[in-house]
Amino acid sequence: KQEVTQIPAALSVPEGENLVLNCSFTDSAIYNLQWFRQDPGKGLTSLLLIQSSQREQTSGRLNASLDKSSGRSTLYIAASQPGDSATYLCAVSAGGFKTIFGAGTRLFVKA
Amino acid sequence: EAQVTQNPRYLITVTGKKLTVTCSQNMNHEYMSWYRQDPGLGLRQIYYSMNVEVTDKGDVPEGYKVSRKEKRNFPLILESPSPNQTSLYFCASSFLGGRNTEAFFGQGTRLTVV
Numbered sequence: 001k002q003e004v005t006q007i008p009a010a011l012s013v014p015e016g017e018n019l020v021l022n023c024s025f026t027d028s029a030i031y032n033l034q035w036f037r038q039d040p041g042k043g044l045t046s047l048l049l050i051q052s053s054q055r056e057q058t059s060g061r062l063n064a065s066l067d068k069s070s071g072r073s074t075l076y077i078a079a080s081q082p083g084d085s086a087t088y089l090c091a092v093s094a095g096g097f098k099t100i101f102g103a104g105t106r107l108f109v110k111a
Numbered sequence: 112e113a114q115v116t117q118n119p120r121y122l123i124t125v126t127g128k129k130l131t132v133t134c135s136q137n138m139n140h141e142y143m144s145w146y147r148q149d150p151g152l153g154l155r156q157i158y159y160s161m162n163v164e165v166t167d168k169g170d171v172p173e174g175y176k177v178s179r180k181e182k183r184n185f186p187l188i189l190e191s192p193s194p195n196q197t198s199l200y201f202c203a204s205s206f207l208g209g210r211n212t213e214a215f216f217g218q219g220t221r222l223t224v225v
Contacts, residue, residue: 005208032212041199044216051212089154097161098169099144101154 001092002027006102011078014110021075022106023090028068031093035064035075038087040105047088048075080109113138117202120220124192124224131144132187132220134202140215141207144169145177147198148219163209165215170204192224 003026004073013019023033032051036044048057048064056065063076073090087104094100115136124130136143144159146169156169175189175198185204189196189219199221205214 034215039217040149043218044214046204046213046215049194050211091154097142097159097167097207099156099159100170101146103151103153105143 001032002092002098002100004090004092004102005086006090006105008105009103010106010108012108012110015080017038017109018076018078018079019080021077021088021107023073023075023102025071025073025100025102027094028071029094030068031097033064033066033073033092035062035073036089036091038086038089039064042059044089051081077107080107082109082111083111113215114214115202115204115217117200117220119220120222121221124222126193126224130189130192130222132189132200132202132222134185134187134217135183136185136215137159137183138180138215139203140206141182142171142212143179143204144214144216145175145185145187145203146201146203147171147196148201149198155162157187157200174177194224196222198222 005084007022034049035047061078066073077089087106089104119172119199141162146154150156155171158177160166203214
């Protein structure tokens with residue numbers, strides 16, 4: 001059964017710092033992996049989608065990588081800002097079209 | 112504007128009173144899905160649908176029903192709600208194949224069953 005783990009569960013950094021969020025999954029037979037941002041009491045906003053055949057995707061200050069063989073993905077945030085404070089979720093879509101989410105990393109960027 | 116719309120946003124109901132949460136998308140997506148989000152448990156998939164009249168169970172389907180009679184709509188039905196179904200519910204949609212399988216989420220429905 002596919003399991004998705006995100007480390008750390010919470011992270012507090014000063015503004016301007018570069019940071020890495022980690023996501024690991026137990027079954028490498030995935031269709032794609034997606035990173036989301038969730039603000040308190042709000043819905044999920046898609047940040048980056050990586051198809052299983054891709055190694056990385058970039059959008060602005062965000063870069064996500066995927067290593068299927070090791071079951072890992074990282075989300076790199078450059079020059080963090082207070083507005084980046086949110087919960088970051090990764091989700092894998094696997095065979096049978098099920099989607100499994102990690103528990104998320106709660107990020108706080110201090111001004 | 113491309114969006115997934117859920118209604119209602121907030122709902123308080125009593126145990127056993129049937130309710131329906133609606134979900135509609137305007138992007139012609141084949142794939143639609145329902146999730147519940149609970150503290151400490153994260154997002155868990157309830158049901159999903161790959162196209163009209165094609166639905167399947169996710170990880171926590173007990174106590175829920177869905178239907179997909181039209182491509183744009185995917186309602187979630189609680190025939191006899193119980194307090195353990197108090198949760199934050201999200202609907203999502205995406206294309207099934209090709210490179211553009213990005214998932215779009217609704218704003219959520221906060222359900223309280225008393």
